[in-house]
Amino acid sequence: MQIEQLFGRQILSEQLSVASSWQSQLIRRPAMMVTDQWVICQRCGQRTVKQTVRLPQGDYYCPHCFQLGRVTASQWLWSLPEPNQFAVRTDSPLDWTGELTAAQKACSRQIDEVFTAGKTHLLWAVTGAGKTEMLFYGIEQALKKGLRIGIASPRIDVCLELAPRFQAAFTSIPQVVLYGEMKRPYHYCQLTICTTHQLLRFYHAFDILVVDEVDAFPFAADPGLNYAAEQAKKEAGALLYLTATPSKALLRQEKQKQLTVSYLPARYHGYPLPEIKLKLTSRWRQSLAKQRLPSVVKATLKKMVTQKRRFLLFVPRVSDLTRLQAIIQLQFSALKTATVHAGDVNRHEKVQQMRDGVLDCLITTTILERGVTFADIDVIVLGADDAVFSTAALVQIAGRAGRKAEFPEGLVAFFAEGQTRAIKEARRQIKFVNRKARQTGLLRGDTHD
Amino acid sequence: MTECLLCHRPLLPQLTLWQVLNFQPVEDELLCQTCVGQLEPIPVDQACTGCGRLCAKKYCSDCLRWQTPPNFKNRALFRYNDILKQYISQYKFYGDYRLKNVFQTQIKREVERFDADLVIPIPVNPATLQQRGFNQVAGLLEKVETTDGLATRELVKRQPQSEKNRQQRLQTEQPFVINLASEKFNKKRVLIVDDIYTTGRTIRHAATLLQNAGASEVMGLTLAHG
Ligand SMILES: [Zn+2]
Ligand SMILES: [Zn+2]
Ligand SMILES: [Zn+2]
Numbered sequence: 001m002q003i004e005q006l007f008g009r010q011i012l013s014e015q016l017s018v019a020s021s022w023q024s025q026l027i028r029r030p031a032m033m034v035t036d037q038w039v040i041c042q043r044c045g046q047r048t049v050k051q052t053v054r055l056p057q058g059d060y061y062c063p064h065c066f067q068l069g070r071v072t073a074s075q076w077l078w079s080l081p082e083p084n085q086f087a088v089r090t091d092s093p094l095d096w097t098g099e100l101t102a103a104q105k106a107c108s109r110q111i112d113e114v115f116t117a118g119k120t121h122l123l124w125a126v127t128g129a130g131k132t133e134m135l136f137y138g139i140e141q142a143l144k145k146g147l148r149i150g151i152a153s154p155r156i157d158v159c160l161e162l163a164p165r166f167q168a169a170f171t172s173i174p175q176v177v178l179y180g181e182m183k184r185p186y187h188y189c190q191l192t193i194c195t196t197h198q199l200l201r202f203y204h205a206f207d208i209l210v211v212d213e214v215d216a217f218p219f220a221a222d223p224g225l226n227y228a229a230e231q232a233k234k235e236a237g238a239l240l241y242l243t244a245t246p247s248k249a250l251l252r253q254e255k256q257k258q259l260t261v262s263y264l265p266a267r268y269h270g271y272p273l274p275e276i277k278l279k280l281t282s283r284w285r286q287s288l289a290k291q292r293l294p295s296v297v298k299a300t301l302k303k304m305v306t307q308k309r310r311f312l313l314f315v316p317r318v319s320d321l322t323r324l325q326a327i328i329q330l331q332f333s334a335l336k337t338a339t340v341h342a343g344d345v346n347r348h349e350k351v352q353q354m355r356d357g358v359l360d361c362l363i364t365t366t367i368l369e370r371g372v373t374f375a376d377i378d379v380i381v382l383g384a385d386d387a388v389f390s391t392a393a394l395v396q397i398a399g400r401a402g403r404k405a406e407f408p409e410g411l412v413a414f415f416a417e418g419q420t421r422a423i424k425e426a427r428r429q430i431k432f433v434n435r436k437a438r439q440t441g442l443l444r445g446d447t448h449d
Numbered sequence: 450m451t452e453c454l455l456c457h458r459p460l461l462p463q464l465t466l467w468q469v470l471n472f473q474p475v476e477d478e479l480l481c482q483t484c485v486g487q488l489e490p491i492p493v494d495q496a497c498t499g500c501g502r503l504c505a506k507k508y509c510s511d512c513l514r515w516q517t518p519p520n521f522k523n524r525a526l527f528r529y530n531d532i533l534k535q536y537i538s539q540y541k542f543y544g545d546y547r548l549k550n551v552f553q554t555q556i557k558r559e560v561e562r563f564d565a566d567l568v569i570p571i572p573v574n575p576a577t578l579q580q581r582g583f584n585q586v587a588g589l590l591e592k593v594e595t596t597d598g599l600a601t602r603e604l605v606k607r608q609p610q611s612e613k614n615r616q617q618r619l620q621t622e623q624p625f626v627i628n629l630a631s632e633k634f635n636k637k638r639v640l641i642v643d644d645i646y647t648t649g650r651t652i653r654h655a656a657t658l659l660q661n662a663g664a665s666e667v668m669g670l671t672l673a674h675g
Contacts, residue, residue: 055546055582066543072582 004188008082008148008205010043012069016078025080032060032073043071043200045227064224065200067180079203082234086146086190094140096133096169103442104134107264111240112138115208120239120259126433127244127399130268132162135210136169143173143190147207150192150232152199154216154225156180158371162212163193196225202232209233213370214241214250215392244399245392245429265433266442271408272434274401276394276427281415284382288323293331297382297415304378305332309411311378313363314397316386324382325363337361340368369396376407384423385416394426453481454548455535479551487532491525491674500649501525502674516649521656522668525646526552526559529675537644537673541585549588552672557592563668565640569598571655572625585644589672598639599655600628623654631662639664646671
C-alpha cells in the first residue's frame with residue numbers, strides 16, 4: 001500500500017504492514033468496543049445490542065456501516081497522522097472573479113475567522129443565498145497555508161454539483177470526489193469533496209471540514225453525522241455546517257454552546273423568496289386513477305402552459321410519477337415532460353435537459369428538492385400534505401423558484417387536502433426570513449416607486 | 450423504534466387477519482410491507498418440477514434437455530428478482546448476518562413438507578467461511594435440524610482441460626466431498642438446501658455425490674431461482 005493512502009484515513013484490517021520508517025507512527029485502534037451488553041463501532045460510532053449481531057464463531061459486526069466493508073470486533077482501524085504534504089504558497093489559488101454582496105462579504109469574513117480559529121459553526125443561509133461563493137475566501141486562505149480541506153454533503157447530487165464549481169474556482173488545486181458508486185480510486189489530495197458517508201473512512205484528516213446541506217435526507221435525523229464529522233476533522237480543525245433549514249437538534253447545539261450560528265436571510269440578488277400559495281384539493285389520487293386532474297390543478301397548469309412557464313412538479317411517491325405524466329400528456333400534448341426519481345439511471349441527463357430548456361416540465365419525487373438550480377421556473381407540489389414532505393423539504397422545494405437574478409420571481413403552489421404542520425411551518429419560515437431580510441435592509445427597495 | 454432491515458423505513462407492527470385466523474404466533478417483523486410486497490413467491494403448482502422456476506409446463510426447456518442426475522427435483526421459494534438480489538447481496542456479500550432470520554420460518558415449513566431423513570446445507574469453502582464469518586445456508590436453516598453431510602473439496606491444481614480425460618474432468622468439476630461415512634446415507638431420503646438455483650450445477654453436483662453414496666432419493670430446496 002502506498003503510504004499516502006493512509007494519511008488521515010482509517011483502513012480496516014486484521015493486519016497491516018508499512019515501510020519501517022513509518023512503522024512507529026502507525027495508529028492502531030480496535031474497530032469495535034465490546035461491553036457487557038453493547039458493541040460500539042469505532043468507525044461510525046453507532047452502538048448495537050451485542051446479541052443481535054453475533055457471528056457463529058463469537059465475533060461481532062456493525063450493522064450500520066457495512067456498505068463500506070463490514071467492521072468486526074476482531075479487526076483494527078489503521079491510520080497515519082495527516083502530515084499536510086501540500087505546498088505553502090504566497091500567490092492566490094483562487095481563480096473566481098465574481099463579486100459578493102455586502103451581506104455575503106460579511107458572512108465570508110466570519111467564515112474565514114471560524115476556519116482560522118478552528119471553531120464549530122453553523123451558517124444558516126436561505127436557499128439561493130450564494131453559500132458556495134461565500135466559502136471561497138476562507139478556503140483560499142487555508143489553501144495558501146497548506147491546510148487540508150474537506151467538503152461533504154449527505155447527498156451525492158450536491159457533491160456532484162459542488163465539485164465542478166470548486167474545480168473552476170481553484171483550477172491549480174487537485175481535488176478528489178468520493179461517493180458510493182464511484183469508479184475511480186481514492187487518492188491523497190489537498191481538497192476532498194465527498195458524501196458524509198465517505199467521511200467514515202477518514203480519521204483526523206481535515207484542518208477544515210464543511211458539511212453542506214447538513215439537514216438533507218438520509219442524514220437529517222442521523223446521530224452518526226456528528227460523529228463522522230468530528231472523527232474526520234483534526235482535533236483542532238474547524239467544522240462548518242451549512243443549511244437553509246437547520247434541524248431543531250442542530251439549533252439546540254447552539255444553546256449548549258457546542259457551536260456558534262450566523263444568519264443570512266436574503267438571496268444574493270436581493271429579491272425576497274417566493275412565498276407559498278396553498279390550494280386545497282380533495283382526493284387527487286382518485287382523480288388520477290380516473291385519468292383526470294383535479295380541477296384546481298388543471299386550472300393552474302393551464303395558466304402556466306398558456307404563459308409558457310416551465311415548471312417542476314413534485315409528487316410524494318415514485319408510483320405517482322408515470323400516472324401523472326400520462327394524464328398531463330393527454331391534456332397538454334405539446335408539453336415536453338419527463339419523470340425522475342432516486343433510482344432513475346438517466347436522472348442527471350434529464351436534469352440537464354431541463355436546464356437546457358429541452359424539457360418544459362420535470363415531474364419528480366423529493367430527490368430534486370435541493371442541490372439543483374434551474375433558471376426561471378415555477379414550482380408545484382401535488383400532495384404537499386404527504387408525510388414525505390418535511391418542513392425542510394418544503395422550504396427547499398419552494399426555494400427552487402426565483403434563484404437567478406434575471407428571473408427572481410416564480411410561482412410556488414402547493415396542492416393538499418389540508419394544511420399540515422409541515423406546510424404551515426414552511427410558509428411561516430419563508431415569510432419570516434423575508435421579513436427579517438427587509439428589516440435588516442438586505443432586500444432591494446420596492447420596485448413600484 | 451425498529452426499521453426494515455432492507456430499506457430502513459420504520460416498521461409499524463401489524464397483526465394480519467391471516468395470523469389471527471390461523472392462530473399464528475406473531476413474529477417480530479423484519480421487513481416492511483413494501484419490501485415484502487416485492488417478493489415473488491413461486492407456487493408449487495406453477496413451478497418446473499426439475500428446477501423450480503416459474504413455468505406453465507411440467508418441465509421447462511432447460512430441464513427437458515438432459516440433466517444430471519436425471520431424477521433430481523428442485524423446489525425454489527422465490528424468483529430471484531431485484532428485492533431478493535438486494536437481500537442476498539446484503540446478507541451474503543456485505544455479511545449482514547441479521548438477515549438470516551427473515552425467511553427461517555418459511556424455510557422450516559417448507560423443509561417439513563419434504564419429510565426427508567437428512568437435511569444437508571450446501572457448504573461454503575473455508576476461506577469464504579473465515580472471511581464471511583458464517584455459512585449463509587446454515588443461517589437460513591437455523592430452525593431446522595441439519596446434518597453436515599458435505600464438505601468443500603480442495604480444488605485440484607489447474608491443468609489445461611485438454612490434458613484431462615473425461616473422468617478427471619468430472620472429478621475436478623465436483624466441488625464437494627462426502628463428509629460422513631457413506632452408510633449414513635444408505636437408503637435415506639435426503640434434502641439438499643442452497644440459497645440460489647442458477648444453472649443448477651452446484652446443487653446437482655451435490656446430488657450426484659449423495660446418490661452415489663447410496664441415498665434412495667435426493668431432493669433440492671433453494672430460497673430463490675434465477
Ligand atoms: Zn459501524
Ligand atoms: Zn423495507
Ligand atoms: Zn426446469
